[in-house]
Amino acid sequence: MDDKPTRDETRGLDRRLLWRLAGYLWPYRGWVALAFCTVMAEAFLGPLRPKLVQVAIDRHIVEGDWSGLQQIILLLVGVLVVEAGLSFVNDYLTQWIGQRAIYDIRTKVYRHIQRQSLRFFDRTPVGRLITRVTNDVESLSDMLSAGVVRILGDLFRIVFIASFMFMLEWRLALVTLAVMPLMMAAVAWFRRKVREQYRETRRQIARLNAFLQEHIGGMKIVQLFNREAEELRRFREINDAHRQAQIKTVFYFALFWPAVQLVSDTALGLVLWVGGLRALEGTLTLGVLIAFIQYVRQFFEPIRNLSDQYNMLQSAMAGAERIFGLLDQDTALPEPAHPVRVERLRGHIEFRNVWFTYDELPTDGQEPNWVLRDVSFTVEPGQHLAIVGATGAGKTTIINLLLCFYDVQRGQILVDGHDVRDYALRDLRRHIGLVLQDVFLFSGTVLDNITLGDPSIPFEKVQEAARLIGADRFIERLPNGYFQDVRERGLTLSHGQRQLLSFVRALVYDPEVLVLDEATSSVDTETEQLIQRAMETLLRGRTAIIIAHRLSTIQHADQILVMHRGEIRERGTHQELLARDGLYRKLYELQFMEQARSAA
Numbered sequence: 001m002d003d004k005p006t007r008d009e010t011r012g013l014d015r016r017l018l019w020r021l022a023g024y025l026w027p028y029r030g031w032v033a034l035a036f037c038t039v040m041a042e043a044f045l046g047p048l049r050p051k052l053v054q055v056a057i058d059r060h061i062v063e064g065d066w067s068g069l070q071q072i073i074l075l076l077v078g079v080l081v082v083e084a085g086l087s088f089v090n091d092y093l094t095q096w097i098g099q100r101a102i103y104d105i106r107t108k109v110y111r112h113i114q115r116q117s118l119r120f121f122d123r124t125p126v127g128r129l130i131t132r133v134t135n136d137v138e139s140l141s142d143m144l145s146a147g148v149v150r151i152l153g154d155l156f157r158i159v160f161i162a163s164f165m166f167m168l169e170w171r172l173a174l175v176t177l178a179v180m181p182l183m184m185a186a187v188a189w190f191r192r193k194v195r196e197q198y199r200e201t202r203r204q205i206a207r208l209n210a211f212l213q214e215h216i217g218g219m220k221i222v223q224l225f226n227r228e229a230e231e232l233r234r235f236r237e238i239n240d241a242h243r244q245a246q247i248k249t250v251f252y253f254a255l256f257w258p259a260v261q262l263v264s265d266t267a268l269g270l271v272l273w274v275g276g277l278r279a280l281e282g283t284l285t286l287g288v289l290i291a292f293i294q295y296v297r298q299f300f301e302p303i304r305n306l307s308d309q310y311n312m313l314q315s316a317m318a319g320a321e322r323i324f325g326l327l328d329q330d331t332a333l334p335e336p337a338h339p340v341r342v343e344r345l346r347g348h349i350e351f352r353n354v355w356f357t358y359d360e361l362p363t364d365g366q367e368p369n370w371v372l373r374d375v376s377f378t379v380e381p382g383q384h385l386a387i388v389g390a391t392g393a394g395k396t397t398i399i400n401l402l403l404c405f406y407d408v409q410r411g412q413i414l415v416d417g418h419d420v421r422d423y424a425l426r427d428l429r430r431h432i433g434l435v436l437q438d439v440f441l442f443s444g445t446v447l448d449n450i451t452l453g454d455p456s457i458p459f460e461k462v463q464e465a466a467r468l469i470g471a472d473r474f475i476e477r478l479p480n481g482y483f484q485d486v487r488e489r490g491l492t493l494s495h496g497q498r499q500l501l502s503f504v505r506a507l508v509y510d511p512e513v514l515v516l517d518e519a520t521s522s523v524d525t526e527t528e529q530l531i532q533r534a535m536e537t538l539l540r541g542r543t544a545i546i547i548a549h550r551l552s553t554i555q556h557a558d559q560i561l562v563m564h565r566g567e568i569r570e571r572g573t574h575q576e577l578l579a580r581d582g583l584y585r586k587l588y589e590l591q592f593m594e595q596a597r598s599a600a
């Protein structure tokens with residue numbers, strides 16, 4: 001299911017992952033160094049304050065030295081102001097660095113996904129990829145921004161505070177540290193519990209995501225089969241498990257904070273007791289005692305922060321592992337070192353003994369599950385080739401291979417005499433237009449969907465293409481015409497209208513070769529005729545490969561291939577194939593009878 005924790009999160013911090021993540025901060029190393037300096041200065045100034053208070057009391061208040069006291073007060077105010085300034089610079093800077101690094105990683109992940117071959121998308125659920133680009137990248141955010149800097153800052157703060165305490169009065173410092181074993185025990189317990197709970201929460205989130213992805217996608221079926229109540233019950237169950245995991249996490253946090261407070265208060269009590277007794281004996285000044293009270297308060301805060309940050313690091317490590325796992329998996333087809341240059345294609349296409357399977361080739365010598373078997377054919381420039389066959393025969397696969405969505409395992413595909421692998425993918429796809437039966441419309445206007453956001457295509461060209469295809473009438477009837485928003489996935493347009501739009505799109509791009517997967521969805525007779533005429537316009541003067549579902553539309557094709565279970569069973573023109581008493585004739589008669597039945 002989506003987003004399983006892929007690493008054992010009980011493992012500690014992985015140094016290899018940390019280094020790799022640090023690599024994303026390298027471009028901002030100057031700023032990171034500055035952030036370190038500010039955090040160090042802040043870590044030093046904090047413990048300086050109690051020391052100043054001690055001096056103010058012991059040397060000036062007790063001695064009645066007003067002018068000296070004034071100087072110390074001024075110094076204290078100065079320290080506070082500088083600390084506030086440093087804190088601002090540090091917070092802003094670390095977030096700025098972190099957000100930049102996150103931006104870089106997110107762009108890198110998206111670019112990587114974009115380059116993958118379709119084989120990758122067949123195997124990887126969309127929900128998982130979305131989680132990688134959003135949640136997982138976000139989980140690195142805390143670490144790459146404040147994380148590392150703050151952890152170092154806290155460590156330094158502990159060292160500085162301890163040093164100040166020891167310099168001031170080493171015996172009282174030891175008294176403060178006496179509670180450390182208690183503190184360590186509390187931290188260790190909390191860390192273990194929260195880690196367990198954290199893993200449980202992640203598991204529940206993954207279940208929630210997987211459920212939502214499946215059920216929102218399949219809502220039509222859920223509603224059609226009246227499964228709402230049952231699905232709601234299942235959703236409630238998962239949602240409840242998620243809630244319980246969250247509440248447990250909150251429980252441990254709620255227990256941890258007061259526990260830390262208790263330990264630090266115990267330290268305070270000890271300091272007051274031992275320090276108070278000594279003050280009464282006259283072996284300790286009041287200033288030192290007051291300074292120590294402040295140090296005790298300061299000392300436990302970074303310790304508490306560190307245990308929090310440990311959890312943050314854990315979550316970042318899990319996210320990093322998943323992101324790097326994705327980045328390290330590269331299924332992009334290799335681009336040729338010296339691609340064939342193309343200005344225009346002549347449109348000569350040849351499949352030469354092509355064998356193909358969607359699966360990985362077995363390494364144990366077993367025969368693969370071939371989807372295409374020894375497919376060979378040639379389309380001369382300007383010719384129209386139609387492919388027919390039962391569902392699953394391998395028609396779409398031929399298109400997928402011609403457009404290099406997948407790589408052939410045996411044989412060769414040649415366009416204008418060159419292997420398709422010798423072309424740059426961009427070039428090849430620019431010159432071979434593809435019109436699919438399931439027309440995908442992006443959110444945006446009708447115009448955007450025709451030009452696919454290419455501003456160099458003039459509006460007049462779009463209008464002209466729409467007129468030639470016969471789509472102008474319905475577009476102009478839309479409330480905003482070409483500027484009508486089509487909504488996500490084109491739900492506001494009918495099948496026929498979407499089909500026409502995709503024809504206009506193809507005509508505007510004016511490819512030399514056109515590959516067309518004829519729509520199977522039924523449209524009314526008028527739209528059917530419109531589509532038929534539009535197809536003729538689109539195909540005129542171009543080399544074309546048409547996957548035909550209605551045999552009536554391909555009677556004028558120069559060549560027809562009849563596919564059966566991945567093989568070419570028959571080939572010829574419509575008349576030749578009808579004359580032969582074979583598969584084509586059977587298919588034709590079947591469709592003919594169906595049409596006659598539906599007309600009756």
Ligand SMILES: Nc1ncnc2c1ncn2[C@@H]1O[C@H](COP(=O)(O)OP(=O)(O)OP(=O)(O)O)[C@@H](O)[C@H]1O
Pocket residue numbers: 122358359371389390391392393394395396397398
């Ligand atoms: N992405 C894929 N991964 C694995 N197998 C696939 C994939 N796409 C298609 N197949 C399998 O390959 C075979 C041929 O499929 P193909 O889509 O080429 O058939 P088709 O003739 O175009 O069918 P239809 O007319 O239904 O579109 C089928 O058995 C199908 O299950």
